[in-house]
Amino acid sequence: MKILITGGTGYIGSHTIVDLIENGFDVISVDSYINSDGSALQGIEAITGKKIKNYKVDLRDKEATENIFKENPDIEGIIHFAALKAVGESVEKPVLYFDNNINSLINILDNIVKYDVKYFVFSSSCTVYGSPEKLPVDENTPIQEAESPYGRTKQVSEMIAKDVLQNTGVKAVMLRYFNPAGAHESAKMGESPALPPLNLVPIITETAIGKRESMMVFGDDYDTRDGSAIRDYIHVMDLADAHTKSLQYLINNPDAPKYDYINLGIGQGVTVLEAINAFEKVTGEKLNYSIAERRPGDIAAIYADYSKAKKLLNWNPKRKIDDIMHTAWEWEKVRSKK
Numbered sequence: 001m002k003i004l005i006t007g008g009t010g011y012i013g014s015h016t017i018v019d020l021i022e023n024g025f026d027v028i029s030v031d032s033y034i035n036s037d038g039s040a041l042q043g044i045e046a047i048t049g050k051k052i053k054n055y056k057v058d059l060r061d062k063e064a065t066e067n068i069f070k071e072n073p074d075i076e077g078i079i080h081f082a083a084l085k086a087v088g089e090s091v092e093k094p095v096l097y098f099d100n101n102i103n104s105l106i107n108i109l110d111n112i113v114k115y116d117v118k119y120f121v122f123s124s125s126c127t128v129y130g131s132p133e134k135l136p137v138d139e140n141t142p143i144q145e146a147e148s149p150y151g152r153t154k155q156v157s158e159m160i161a162k163d164v165l166q167n168t169g170v171k172a173v174m175l176r177y178f179n180p181a182g183a184h185e186s187a188k189m190g191e192s193p194a195l196p197p198l199n200l201v202p203i204i205t206e207t208a209i210g211k212r213e214s215m216m217v218f219g220d221d222y223d224t225r226d227g228s229a230i231r232d233y234i235h236v237m238d239l240a241d242a243h244t245k246s247l248q249y250l251i252n253n254p255d256a257p258k259y260d261y262i263n264l265g266i267g268q269g270v271t272v273l274e275a276i277n278a279f280e281k282v283t284g285e286k287l288n289y290s291i292a293e294r295r296p297g298d299i300a301a302i303y304a305d306y307s308k309a310k311k312l313l314n315w316n317p318k319r320k321i322d323d324i325m326h327t328a329w330e331w332e333k334v335r336s337k338k
């Protein structure tokens, strides 16, 4: 079955492509390279032995996007990763974020309907829940006012996809990721963004390798067990596996709801200081960090109730924070030599 991966040379897209290929899917990719240098294509080939075709297209370009479907009328499913994802940048450039993330989605949805694509999987985010009142967060947790234009694009995208797809034969799931991190176990592929990373794990590995002199822990006065903020870090290969299982679920369950939301986290909250300790323990490296003010917009704690993913997708995350730190570090050492 042919699957189109949008954002396929990006972080989560490239890892998912590997998992899809290993599960027998035929994959093509489209990526504008706005946040990737395309090197993931070599990583995918090195791991799977398969050369993937990537269309270098900005999905806001209606004509170029439709041409992909004209050339590949046998696309049966789409996993739509392509989006800009930097929360802070979205506050500075809201129009860019709405233009990129929403118009790309609209063009993809338009072609899904026109070219009779059957299955749609969308990259949403736990950011739709804002600062939840109750933990862990399940899919019935009320959606809160978005804390950034980026978060708003995810909320609005979920709604647009629902409106467009509800009167069609397309089956869809919206996957709400918590905090993806880590790299492929082979160290042949990992996070390789064109723009400087802003997330905790790549900042830890970049500090340890010496790309950054030091790093900050944003806040040690939260109401948590050690004062630092709690997140649910999910290994990128467990996340990739959940995408493959989502497609298989849609394909094998004709009676599945037309449209659903599924949390993807591992259900365990880890504090920033625990994450740093895990890194130091697993790698033997000493990290240069200091305690700083809370980062504006951050919440104290969030982690997932993933029982729906377990039940519907038969998905069980296999990796924990130590595996995340180990694989991220092995990848950082390879990447820094390139």
Ligand code: NAD
Binding pocket: 006, 007, 008, 009, 010, 011, 012, 013, 030, 031, 032, 033, 034, 035, 036, 057, 058, 059, 060, 080, 081, 082, 083, 084, 085, 100, 104, 123, 124, 125, 126, 177, 178, 179, 180, 193, 199
């Ligand atoms: P990424 O930036 O590594 O990958 C996204 C890819 O999409 C990039 O390669 C980029 O070049 C491409 N892209 C962006 N706009 C495009 C456009 N208009 N046309 C074509 N290509 C375009 O990010 P990622 O971490 O792999 O995230 C993938 C998806 O998951 C995104 O939708 C993101 O919002 C979502 N998500 C990510 C996280 C996270 O922490 N990484 C958490 C929750 C949700």
Ligand code: WQD
Binding pocket: 085, 087, 124, 125, 126, 127, 178, 179, 180, 198, 199, 200, 201, 203, 215, 216, 217, 218, 219, 229, 230, 231, 272, 295, 298
């Ligand atoms: C994790 C924790 C920081 C950097 C973001 C998006 C969210 C989703 C996932 C896309 C926080 C702390 C970080 C540093 C630190 N993405 N930290 N020092 O903010 O939980 O979530 O990515 O949908 O929408 O908001 O992830 O990795 O930035 O931070 O102390 O240098 O690490 O304060 O507590 P976050 P993160």
